[in-house]
Amino acid sequence: MxxxxxxxxxxxxxxxxxxxxxxxxxxxxxxxxxxxxxxxxxxxxxxxxxxxxxxxxxxxxxxxxxxxxARELDADAGERVRLIEEAGGWWWAENDRGAQGWLPARDLSMEQERGDA
Known part of the structure; x- marks a missing residue:
């Protein structure tokens, strides 16, 4: 996701x-x-x-x-990240450079999966 x-x-x-x-x-x-x-x-x-x-x-x-x-991920508006695990309103995510860390779900817009209606 x-x-x-x-x-x-x-x-x-x-x-x-x-x-x-x-x-x-x-x-x-x-x-x-x-x-x-x-x-x-x-x-x-x-x-x-x-x-x-x-x-x-x-x-x-x-x-x-x-x-x-508790490492957080520095990220910029518009940046796309891969979501790995959710915990209490935060997502463990990975950016295109392979860096991983936590991001608040309220700052994310979920992308629709390919093949979903």
Missing amino acids: YAVLLRDYRTQYRDPVRFSRGEPVTLGARDTEWPEFIWATDAAGRSGWVHERYLDGDRGTVAAARDYT
Whole structure:
């Protein structure tokens, strides 16, 4: 599935939280705008928002349920991206240069699949 950016999007966190499955992650508060996301700090001290599906719990220090990075994708209005996975109103996407990262769904216009009516 593909989408086109409706507006420019720029990374908010230059050194985002990231971890591998099974690693400890310390959790903070839930986001009020994106309630499926929890503020988390990885073992290296990097913090950021993590979708709850990547965690084995929602309080204290928990194990990572899956590999994860909060890396966002810098993209320009009109740019076409391939959508890989959706989580709580965000898409893991890939641009034409092969760079991957998260983009907010509200900034994307979904393209109709070939062969769809």
